Amino acid sequence: MPELPEVDAVRRQLAPVMRGARFDRVLVRRKDLRRPFPKHFSDRLKGRTVRNVTRRGKYLLADLSSDETLLMHLGMSGSFAVARRHGSSRSSNSAGPHDHVVFGMSSGATITYNDPRRFGVMDLVPTRSLDHHLSRIGPEPLSSEFNAASLAKACAGRRTSLKAALLDQRVVAGLGNIYASEALHLARLSPRRPASTLATPSGEPRESARRLAAAIKTVLRRAIERSTARAYRTSRFRVYDRAEEGCQTPRCPGTIRRITQAGRSTFYCPVCQK
DNA sequence: ATTGAGACCTGTCGGC
DNA sequence: TGCCGACAGGTCTCAA
Numbered sequence: 668m669p670e671l672p673e674v675d676a677v678r679r680q681l682a683p684v685m686r687g688a689r690f691d692r693v694l695v696r697r698k699d700l701r702r703p704f705p706k707h708f709s710d711r712l713k714g715r716t717v718r719n720v721t722r723r724g725k726y727l728l729a730d731l732s733s734d735e736t737l738l739m740h741l742g743m744s745g746s747f748a749v750a751r752r753h754g755s756s757r758s759s760n761s762a763g764p765h766d767h768v769v770f771g772m773s774s775g776a777t778i779t780y781n782d783p784r785r786f787g788v789m790d791l792v793p794t795r796s797l798d799h800h801l802s803r804i805g806p807e808p809l810s811s812e813f814n815a816a817s818l819a820k821a822c823a824g825r826r827t828s829l830k831a832a833l834l835d836q837r838v839v840a841g842l843g844n845i846y847a848s849e850a851l852h853l854a855r856l857s858p859r860r861p862a863s864t865l866a867t868p869s870g871e872p873r874e875s876a877r878r879l880a881a882a883i884k885t886v887l888r889r890a891i892e893r894s895t896a897r898a899y900r901t902s903r904f905r906v907y908d909r910a911e912e913g914c915q916t917p918r919c920p921g922t923i924r925r926i927t928q929a930g931r932s933t934f935y936c937p938v939c940q941k
Numbered sequence: 942a943t944t945g946a947g948a949c950c951t952g953t954c955g956g957c
Numbered sequence: 958t959g960c961c962g963a964c965a966g967g968t969c970t971c972a973a
Contacts, residue, residue: 743967784950843966
């Protein structure tokens with residue numbers, strides 16, 4: 668479940684039980700996920716207090732009293748389960764098949780990281796050098812740093828498709844395969860259009876860049892609201908996974924198509940997305 | 942320097 | 958029912 672809105676939901680899930688709490692127990696049940704766990708991972712966490720839990724792109728960041736930051740990425744299949752008080756539902760002794768890490772917090776919460784595909788990452792870096800570690804990630808889409816101008820500039824001169832450019836975390840942080848398709852649909856821009864067409868030859872943003880930057884913000888905001896309201900069940904998307912269904916753009920007679928770009932599925936309407 | 946393909950893993954689903 | 962391939966919301970590495 669992990670693009671920006673879902674990662675942010677996880678942040679809101681973890682913050683109340685981690686912030687101000689100490690790591691009492693840290694159980695690491697294998698030596699690696701996508702990468703090895705850092706040296707002395709448990710010992711560097713135990714006894715430390717979490718100052719805050721934040722998010723940057725698809726990374727979760729726990730700021731520790733040791734002036735290190737615990738950096739977590741969910742990959743494709745990572746998730747956290749929180750059990751208040753000493754493991755009402757799932758304690759460290761009764762670990763499920765893909766429960767790889769268990770944090771016992773002084774707040775009384777047991778936090779279990781589960782990740783079947785193990786594409787996730789946990790790392791520990793000096794907080795001072797956090798910027799350096801995240802320096803390759805582009806602007807936060809919901810910040811004012813990200814706008815038509817910055818988007819056009821990041822796409823200027825690129826030969827790749829618009830869809831592929833949106834998946835590049837250096838262009839904008841936090842978009843994944845679903846919300847890239849959703850944003851392009853809302854902006855009525857074809858995913859196959861060359862990314863370079865967002866900018867004039869001198870790098871100035873075109874109208875398309877304005878529409879796309881705005882659509883990215885709208886799509887992500889809506890998704891975050893939905894996950895907050897949580898009045899939805901697997902509420903589906905406008906185009907993602909809707910091949911052969913009717914386009915939802917008002918008065919558009921088109922049919923959603925599925926194509927493959929850079930090895931990933933893209934869903935779009937060939938009629939209204941130009 | 943970019944770009945696309947392949948690799949990393951396990952689970953699920955549809956077709957035969 | 959069981960097997961098999963295709964596919965999954967992410968990124969990294971590598972060859973062109």
